[in-house]
Amino acid sequence: ELKVEQNPLFLSMQEGKNYTIYCNYSTTSDRLYWYRQDPGKSLESLFVLLSNGAVKQEGRLMASLDTKARLSTLHITAAVHDLSATYFCAVPADRGSTLGRLYFGRGTQLTVWP
Amino acid sequence: NAGVTQTPKFQVLKTGQSMTLQCAQDMNHNSMYWYRQDPGMGLRLIYYSASEGTTDKGEVPNGYNVSRLNKREFSLRLESAAPSQTSVYFCASSVRTGLSNQPQHFGDGTRLSIL
Numbered sequence: 001e002l003k004v005e006q007n008p009l010f011l012s013m014q015e016g017k018n019y020t021i022y023c024n025y026s027t028t029s030d031r032l033y034w035y036r037q038d039p040g041k042s043l044e045s046l047f048v049l050l051s052n053g054a055v056k057q058e059g060r061l062m063a064s065l066d067t068k069a070r071l072s073t074l075h076i077t078a079a080v081h082d083l084s085a086t087y088f089c090a091v092p093a094d095r096g097s098t099l100g101r102l103y104f105g106r107g108t109q110l111t112v113w114p
Numbered sequence: 115n116a117g118v119t120q121t122p123k124f125q126v127l128k129t130g131q132s133m134t135l136q137c138a139q140d141m142n143h144n145s146m147y148w149y150r151q152d153p154g155m156g157l158r159l160i161y162y163s164a165s166e167g168t169t170d171k172g173e174v175p176n177g178y179n180v181s182r183l184n185k186r187e188f189s190l191r192l193e194s195a196a197p198s199q200t201s202v203y204f205c206a207s208s209v210r211t212g213l214s215n216q217p218q219h220f221g222d223g224t225r226l227s228i229l
Contacts, residue, residue: 033217042204045217088156100145100164100208101172102218104156
């Protein structure tokens with residue numbers, strides 16, 4: 001069974017600081033998704049990473065994918081309070097399949113304080 | 115543009131009662147999914163429907179049944195609710211993954227408490 005591990009699970013950081021969230025997965029996959037969830041809300045898609053070496057950036061967030069290492073990172077640059085949320089990575093369960101099943105990490109709860 | 119709509123948003127049940135959670139999407143997506151989210155556990159797939167007319171079990175299907183009523187609607191039924199099924203339930207939809215790079219789109223969730 002595919003396992004997806006995120007770390008850290010809890011992250012408290014000061015505004016203006018940089019930090020990286022890590023997502024490791026246990027089997028070969030050629031794509032990975034990052035989602036954001038605000039408290040009590042739904043999940044919002046942040047990034048879709050489709051190949052080895054893929055890098056996507058939006059605002060203060062940058063995501064990358066290393067399929068050989070089975071690792072994705074979500075880097076936060078100069079954090080602001082609005083980035084406080086829970087971040088999930090998700091990996092397809094069936095490589096090359098159209099079934100679309102996803103396995104999610106447990107999430108990283110990020111709190112940015114002044 | 116509604117996206118994925120779930121009803122109800124909140125529900126309290128007694129142990130042993132049954133209920134159906136409704137989900138509808140207006141994006142002409144082929145695939146639909148039901149997840150549950152428990153504190154500290156991330157999302158776990160209950161059932162999914164890769165296309166209209168098909169349904170399959172996910173990671174945690176026990177105690178649930180589903181119906182893909184048509185292309186738009188995918189319902190989740192609890193036949194005899196148990197306290198362990200207290201959770202937040204999310205419905206999601208997507209274009210068939212192998213044909214698209216698009217992510218899954220999620221509804222707002224149903225918060226279900228079973229006493």
